[in-house]
Structures are given as structure tokens and as C-alpha cells.
Amino acid sequence: MRGVDLARRAAIAAGFVFLYGPILILAAMSFNASKLVTVWGGFSTKWYLALIEDTAMLDAARISLEAAALSAAIATALGLCAAVSLTRFGEFGTRTVFFGAIHAPLVMPEVVLGLALLSAFVAFGMERGFATLVIAHATFTMCFATVVLVAALRSFDPALEEAAQDLGATPFGAFVLVALPCVAPSLVSAFLLAFTLSLDDLVIASFSTGPGATTLPMRIYSQVRLGVTPEVNAISTLLLAFVGLVLGLSALATRGRPSGAADLA
């Protein structure tokens, strides 16, 4: 028995090390006094201080956050519309086609989607920059938001909306007053999913953005090619802390709600 118990613990430990070991090393190395990421030279916060001086890196972080927030908001709004039409309008003629079209980006190679977006921007004569970055990110994160919201609306009891209408709410009023508050945790989930997807995207951003709108993953990637300094670790650690904080807050905000944000967040 003891042997089995020990083996089980070891398996769990191995799993956690596999998943989170690299992240811990990354965070630890951001406090490395040495210039080399591979050699520990004592504790220091100098790379965080250096970061404050590095305006290019901070600009990239700001652009990434702004693009993520904006594109996630657009993706959630469009995803809600798509989810409503998929769950409420019955079996309309082109439903299967629509369903497929919505879900295609889930399986489409990112390189292909990026190239397609680039071709479209060029064809439409659009100057590449922040706007095209947001459009591109909204395009590819919307399908994820839709999947989350379709699941939420499917599990939502339609009798609740009927009850609201029966009590005098218009069909639209019933949706806003009853259905939306009930799926609010999933709206938060959908937004956060789109937000994090946008934040860490490198491929599609490389295709769709232009000069002056370099995202953080692009900046980090280009720095790494020149040689990694613990400064990259520092900004990555900050990013990690930020995402953790947002997810923690959203878990707190949606705690105890019937349909959980916990499925994804």
C-alpha cells in the first residue's frame, strides 16, 4: 500500500514539475544578478529596474494589452451574436454552413490565417498597424468566445426567459434582464479567453501588424534572437503575474454563480 501511495505522489510531483518547472525557472532567473540566463549570479532586482528604462519593451507591452482588451471586447460581442443565432433561431437553412464557418479558425493553421488576413488587408489597401492588429485578433479569438457562449446558452433554461415575458418583459427585455445576467460568468470567461489568446499570439500579429505597433511577444522574440537577457525573464514574469491576477479576480467575481467561469478560466 505504502509503495502505491508513494508512486502516486511521485507521479503527481512529476506532472507538476513538467507543467510548472519551466515557469518557475523563468521567474527565478528574472532575479538573477548575472547577465547570463544560464548561470546563477546571486539575487538582484536590477533587471526589473532596467525594464523601466526600456521604453521599447514597455511600449510593446502597452500595445499588446490595449490590442488584447479591444479585440477581446469585439470578439465577445460578436461571439454573443453568433451564439444567440446558433442556439435560438432553430434549424435555419444555412445553420450548418454558419456553424462550420464560425468554428473553422479553431482548426485552421495560424500561419494560413495570418497570411489570409495579410492578403485581405493588402487587397483592401489598409495600412498595417494597430487597427489591423485588433481586427486580426478579434477574427481569430471570436470563434473561441462563440464556443464558450454557445455552451452557456445551451445550458440556460428557456423557461426562465418565457417566465420573464409572461411577467411583462419584451423578448429583448427578457434576454437582457434574465438571460444575460445568468450567462455573465461565461461572458467573463469568453472575454478572458480571447484576451489571453490575443496577448500571447505571435504568428498572426507578425502578419497583421505594422511599424509602430509591435506587440510584446514580437519584441521578446526578436530580443531572444539577439541573445536572452534576464530582462526578458523579468517582463515575462510580470506578464505572468498580471494574467494570474486577472484570472484570480474573475474567479472571485464569479464565485458561487450557477454556470461557472471555472470551466475555462
Add this chain to the structure above:
Amino acid sequence: MTTKPILSVEHVSKRFGAVVALEDVSLEVGEGEFFALLGPSGCGKTTLMRLIAGFETPDAGRVVLAGADLSGTPPHRRPINMMFQSYALFPHLNVFDNIGFGLRRRGAGREEVARRVDRMLEIVQLQGFAGRRIEQLSGGQKQRVALARALAPGPSLLLLDEPLGALDRKLREETQFQLKDIQRRLKTSFVIVTHDQDEALALADRIAIMRQGNVEQIGPPFEIYERPANRFVAGFVGATNMIEGRISRDGGAFFVAPFGRLERSDRALPDGARAALSLRPQQIKIRRDGDGIPGVVEDVAFRGETTQLRIGVEGQEALRVSCAREAGFAPGEAVRIEIAPDAGVLFSGSE
């Protein structure tokens, strides 16, 4: 129905694809009446209720409320409220906001809402529950909140879809009395949908018995029970023995059952006609000796106030008979049964 009708359902038909849910259904509900739609599942009673509420539109016919045709009026503009079978309470709102929901949609002010919600909580005996969350309530409390929410806007007609279905037996009986009492006090017309005959018999002023999209009979509970219009109603409402046989007019009027000739006082059916006699268990008298049809006690079931017996007779499946507990019949005992000439109801066999 003694009062003037508030709701008229006129020749309403409804199909779902090839399935006929309602076929030329007409009925009226009086002002302040407690009306029940009773029938087995799939009989169309729920469809009829949803049609009255406005969630379905009839293929033919119309629904008239207080003289106004409701055709084309969406649910939110009908002065009809519904208590849903699942209660459909809003999980994101507390008890107060659930009950106040309908009042707010009508544009009631803060004070009016507060006053009216307080009154409703008092009626359903949930004072002090206003701030509770829905998930903190027991099944019985949820049921009462759902009732209060449906009553709060002061509807002309309240629809109740299996309102007691989710409650356990003891609570159901208690709640039946409360529901009846509330209806009597508010003088609102109630239409209840149920498949539970005890519930319909106990609550309703009048009952409509439905089967396969048709109304089989409408009448007060005792009339439905004592004078069922056809075999289906007789079999559906209350326990009954359905005895197949034929009529003989040879020297009087007789119903010839497989186990003997029974004298009848009703003389509507002609000689030789096939017929069925519906006999309630308590309409069969049972004795240890004397005249009467011979039978054997097959089974005895204690039911508290009465005892249910199964009496084996010739050429017929065992008859259900109820007798007083004190009679003390035992299985295997030979008995005599007697059926009065005016007991039960005869149906023509062509049905």
C-alpha cells in the same frame, strides 16, 4: 359555471408537424373559478395552457379573455400570468426582486413594488424571506415564491402548470389547501394543469378531462366522478371496475355480465346491445352469506380507513371492492356480492 366567463377557448386546433396536439377544443372559465385541465401526459393540456399564455399560436380558433380576442397578442401584453412547472425562478435575483419583476415591468414605483411584494410574501406565508437568494430556499419555499411572483402583477387569470408536481406527498396535501385558500381570498380565476386526479378533484370547481387533443367531459368533480361521460373518463378518474356484457330486456332490464344477470334501473339501451358497466369499488356490496353472486376473496389490502379486496368471480378478472376495515375478510373466503340496480354507469358497447 355560475359566473360569467372570463376566458373562452373557441374551437382551437393545434398541430406540431403530423402530431395533433389539440383538435377543435372549446371551453370557458368563469370569473373567480378554479378550473382544472386533467389528462394523461401527451393529451394536449400543456399545449392548451401555453396557447392561453401566448407561447403557442393556434392553427385555428381563438382565445378570448374578458371579451377581448387575444389572437396576435404576445405573452408580455396578456394580463395572464403563469406559474411554471420548474418554477423558473430567476437565479440571479433574490426573492424580493423575483416577486417584484412583473410589477417593475408594468412601471410600478419603488413604494408600490415594496408594498405589493410584502403583501404577496404575507399571502404565501414567507414573511422575512425577501432578501434570500433562490438557491437558499427549499422546494416548498420555491413553489410559494413562484406562486407569489405570478400573482404579484394581479393577473385576470393565473395558469398553474403542475404546481404541486415537484413536492413530496405530505407537503403536496398541505399545499393543496393553501392554494385553494389563496384562490378563494383573491377571487382570481385559476387554471391548473395536472395529471393527478386527486389534485384536480380536491382543488377544482370544474374539471375538463382531456385525451389525445380532445376534451372528453367538462363538469364539477362530483359529476365527473358520479356520471362520467364515457369509458375513458370513468377509467381515468377514480378506481373503477369495467365489466363487459350485454343488455337483456327480457322481463325488465338486465345487464348480463359474465358472472350473472344484474337488474338495472336505467332502460336507455335496447335488448341485445353490447355494453359496459362501470362500478366504483364502494358500489359493490359484499356479504358472507345470503343471496347474491358467489365469489372468492383473492387478496386483501389494508388502506387505513377502508380495506381493498379483490374478489374473484366467474368469467371476469377480479373485481375491486372496498369495504369497512372491521369486516375482516380473509383471503380464500367464499363471499356473496350484490350490485344495486342503480349502481354504476352503463356505457354502450360500441365505443
